[in-house]
Amino acid sequence: MLQIHLSVLEGGLQTTLQDLGRTTGRRYGIPPGGALDRAAHLAANRLVLNQPQAATLEITLQGPRLLFETSALIAITGADFGPMLDGRPIPMWLSVFVRAGQTLEWSGDSIPRMVEPKRNWGRVCYLSLHGGFAGPQLLGSRATYLKAKLSGYNGLGRVLQTGDTLNNTDEVLRPFRHLAEGAGRTFPEVERPAYREVVKLGLIPGPYEENFSEEAYHLLFSESFTLLQASDRMGFRLKGPLLPHRSPELAEIASCATVFGAVQVPLDGQPIVLMADHQVTGGYPITGTIISSDLPLLAQLLPGGKVSFHPLSPVNWS
Amino acid sequence: MVSTRPLNFDFELKPMGDTALLARLRLPTEHYSTLNTTVRQERLLISRRLAQWLQQIAPENEFVAGYDSVLIPYDPSKTSFADQVEWVQSQIAKLQAADDKGLAAEKSRLHRIPVVYGDKYGIDLEEIASLKGLTPQAVIDLHSCATYTVYLVGFSPGFAYLGPLPPAIDVPRRANPRPKVAAGSVALAAGQTGVYPVNMPGGWHLIGYTPLLVFDVESDPPVRFLPGDQVQFFPITPEQLPDYEATRHDLTASLSGSGVD
Numbered sequence: 281m282l283q284i285h286l287s288v289l290e291g292g293l294q295t296t297l298q299d300l301g302r303t304t305g306r307r308y309g310i311p312p313g314g315a316l317d318r319a320a321h322l323a324a325n326r327l328v329l330n331q332p333q334a335a336t337l338e339i340t341l342q343g344p345r346l347l348f349e350t351s352a353l354i355a356i357t358g359a360d361f362g363p364m365l366d367g368r369p370i371p372m373w374l375s376v377f378v379r380a381g382q383t384l385e386w387s388g389d390s391i392p393r394m395v396e397p398k399r400n401w402g403r404v405c406y407l408s409l410h411g412g413f414a415g416p417q418l419l420g421s422r423a424t425y426l427k428a429k430l431s432g433y434n435g436l437g438r439v440l441q442t443g444d445t446l447n448n449t450d451e452v453l454r455p456f457r458h459l460a461e462g463a464g465r466t467f468p469e470v471e472r473p474a475y476r477e478v479v480k481l482g483l484i485p486g487p488y489e490e491n492f493s494e495e496a497y498h499l500l501f502s503e504s505f506t507l508l509q510a511s512d513r514m515g516f517r518l519k520g521p522l523l524p525h526r527s528p529e530l531a532e533i534a535s536c537a538t539v540f541g542a543v544q545v546p547l548d549g550q551p552i553v554l555m556a557d558h559q560v561t562g563g564y565p566i567t568g569t570i571i572s573s574d575l576p577l578l579a580q581l582l583p584g585g586k587v588s589f590h591p592l593s594p595v596n597w598s
Numbered sequence: 599m600v601s602t603r604p605l606n607f608d609f610e611l612k613p614m615g616d617t618a619l620l621a622r623l624r625l626p627t628e629h630y631s632t633l634n635t636t637v638r639q640e641r642l643l644i645s646r647r648l649a650q651w652l653q654q655i656a657p658e659n660e661f662v663a664g665y666d667s668v669l670i671p672y673d674p675s676k677t678s679f680a681d682q683v684e685w686v687q688s689q690i691a692k693l694q695a696a697d698d699k700g701l702a703a704e705k706s707r708l709h710r711i712p713v714v715y716g717d718k719y720g721i722d723l724e725e726i727a728s729l730k731g732l733t734p735q736a737v738i739d740l741h742s743c744a745t746y747t748v749y750l751v752g753f754s755p756g757f758a759y760l761g762p763l764p765p766a767i768d769v770p771r772r773a774n775p776r777p778k779v780a781a782g783s784v785a786l787a788a789g790q791t792g793v794y795p796v797n798m799p800g801g802w803h804l805i806g807y808t809p810l811l812v813f814d815v816e817s818d819p820p821v822r823f824l825p826g827d828q829v830q831f832f833p834i835t836p837e838q839l840p841d842y843e844a845t846r847h848d849l850t851a852s853l854s855g856s857g858v859d
Contacts, residue, residue, distance in 0.1 A: 304660045308821045488612075534666045535752065561662075
């Protein structure tokens with residue numbers, strides 16, 4: 281087995297191991313978790329011929345400094361924070377061969393990108409490593425669950441820190457005789473999510489439509505909402521016109537199990553979108569759920585980003 | 599607790615996005631909050647029964663019961679919404695056609711959980727006693743004489759909502775949640791009781807402490823309490839705490855018949 285080693289020189293703002301999450305943890309109170317931007321995670325793995333579930337690094341706003349102790353095949357997808365190898369920019373959405381001794385750094389966080397519209401802009405990017413990042417699995421997943429300090433790096437449930445070391449697994453789709461053979465693969469532009477600061481998301485109404493007034497749905501589908509600072513891997517909070525319940529009592533329900541993308545509306549009438557690390561049950565009525573293929577657009581939004589919704593029928597959609 | 603009448607229930611299937619259905623029991627009134635405890639218990643039992651039924655048919659998926667609903671995730675790249683609805687409807691029909699033998703035969707596990715009540719182990723015990731016009735010992739007696747059912751596991755990993763709480767010791771949640779409640783704290787509020795699995799913020803009233811872990815990531819499954827389990831608490835003294843240290847990681851050692859108490 282090919283051994284690849286990396287040393288973490290600086291952890292970055294919030295760098296965690298993520299994958300597609302776990303499908304059997306809700307009964308234990310463990311949310312599905314996994315990458316916020318599934319599309320970028322999957323693309324990163326595909327570029328280096330990994331399994332879809334292979335763990336990548338989810339990098340938030342400010343990237344880590346990583347020293348490659350051995351050569352490696354990597355790809356970076358999602359938001360463009362300006363990745364550089366030994367000071368030279370490397371393209372996103374491309375498999376790249378890294379020589380032993382090279383250091384991955386970033387030219388800047390995503391904030392300046394907001395005033396530089398030519399470049400990509402967003403919240404998270406994904407770094408894949410041929411072989412996938414190693415680590416103990418919990419319920420079939422290495423996804424870091426920060427709130428409960430579960431899984432992820434060495435099973436410690438935390439962000440990467442200076443001094444951590446990373447290596448690969450041998451779970452690959454096709455082994456290379458030499459890693460450099462895998463370099464130069466690019467991910468088609470048309471298949472990449474169309475990230476932007478103003479997004480329109482498909483939403484399937486329900487399962488608690490009757491808890492809301494007609495006006496609530498009129499506002500939901502005609503007005504725009506602003507993403508608030510108080511947004512994280514558990515939930516994204518939106519601010520917009522107040523979405524009224526039919527009565528104050530209907531602002532609470534008997535708790536039901538929930539999914540990534542469900543839009544809860546508590547008594548204050550302001551929507552909360554449940555994200556990857558959402559609590560497994562919720563007691564606020566769910567007005568609708570964002571379709572899974574549009575979640576990457578939301579996941580990449582920064583505070584101040586604008587969201588609007590258009591209604592979809594589950595029948596036509598699937 | 600166990601229904602002996604024929605099953606009679608009415609689930610409506612609603613989409614939760616393009617990756618799940620929510621089977622919701624139709625409400626006989628406008629608000630769930632107006633239903634009495636017996637009706638709520640029955641709705642929970644039926645929801646859990648549907649989740650179990652589906653779990654047996656499709657063990658590779660996970661079906662999660664809420665208080666009166668069941669989450670039914672599916673993979674939209676493999677199954678259409680219409681096909682999924684049809685499949686669930688047919689399973690609900692089969693469950694309804696089956697008599698309630700399954701429900702009656704639901705053999706629940708019984709846990710016996712040691713608790714040091716009061717003092718520094720349960721700092722709200724005195725307050726609850728005075729609020730309810732009881733002695734602290736009466737609160738302990740009432741809490742440890744009841745048999746609770748695990749309604750849901752949620753809020754955080756391994757946190758089991760246990761009920762019903764005897765009304766004589768029922769109090770609302772604290773006005774101000776504490777920023778940190780220690781793992782193992784035994785608490786009650788709003789008709790329910792439970793054990794904090796890890797150090798975390800909490801708004802329930804703390805009446806005691808158990809040395810047993812209720813969540814342990816090294817175990818499979820990682821939780822002590824599963825939906826439908828029965829739970830009893832019994833008082834121990836602080837001096838007895840070391841007796842339980844050796845087996846605190848064994849999440850099945852609290853099951854009655856396993857010889858812990």
